[in-house]
Amino acid sequence: MQGIKNKWRKFRSSLAFRLSLYYSISAFIIIFILLGVIYLQIMGAVHTNHFKRITADAKRVEAVYQGRGTEGLIRYLETELSSLSTWSQELIYMKGANGEKILGNVDFIPKDFLTGDYLAEVGLYKNGRYIDARLRQIKVGADTVYIGRDLQELEEFRGLIGRISFITAIIAIFLTALSTYWFMYELRSGASSIRKTAMQIRAGRFKNRIPVGDQEDELALLIKELNLMLDHMESSLHGVRYVSDTIAHNLRTPIMRVHSLLRPLEKKEVTAEQMRSSIVKALNELELLTRLFDKLL
Secondary structure (H helix, E strand, O other): OHHHHHHHHHHHOOHHHHHHHHHHHHHHHHHHHHHHHHHHHHHHHHHHHHHHHHHHHHHHHHHHHHHHHHHHHHHHHHHHHHOOOOOOOEEEEEEOOOOOEEEEOOOEOOOOOOOOOOEEEEEEEEOOEEEEEEEEEEEEOOEEEEEEEEOHHHHHHHHHHHHHHHHHHHHHHHHHHHHHHHHHHHHHHHHHHHHHHHHHHHOOOOOOOOOOOOOOOHHHHHHHHHHHHHHHHHHHHHHHHHHHHHHHHHHHHHHHHHHHHHHHHHOOOOOHHHHHHHHHHHHHHHHHHHHHHHHHO
């Protein structure tokens, strides 16, 4: 269990994981915003279509009543009902002045249905089956006609959007996991080559360089710049080595001369004049050496 926690902590601390997570969150937000916009647009279009069709049917009912009277309107509505199938979304209901049903493909209209010349959403029973509907009330003399449409297609569309959203989420999660793995592989591959080359250079193999392909992406450009930097550092290192060799040579020469001047003074048969001459020459060499140190500083 602890091993799984450690692996998860290491995976969570990965730069690739964090970048993929941020990208995935952004992608999810964009996808669901688009789905929301599509849903609102389609729902708005469906509601507008309902309004237009119900309004047109209501005006037709009023025109028939004004032209043919109540009997003509009843025959017109009977003809309309006969042309409708059992599962048709169009709803027609006519009741008399006392509330009795004259005709219609709706079982009854709820008593608390709001009157007025506007559309209202209400729960109805059609052939014993409960449905949500949108109705409009038209007064035709002492009678009342209700024209409307079944809202089942809206419910089906909501369910469709829900299924699409679920499938989209599953696909997005799969693609996110796949892109995370691919991104981590690419990033770790580049970082691993950089790390291995750095270890080799630290071990003294200054000729080694980071392998890079022909790509021109950000990581490849970074590796190329690092290789150029390593070339410059190697050139500078060679220069430092040359300067250090030159300094060592310039320091070694006067020191050897001083050594050669003072070594004979160990012999007892050296005269005072010879000792004095060697000491003076040695001091001159030491003075030159001092001036050399001053120049180096």
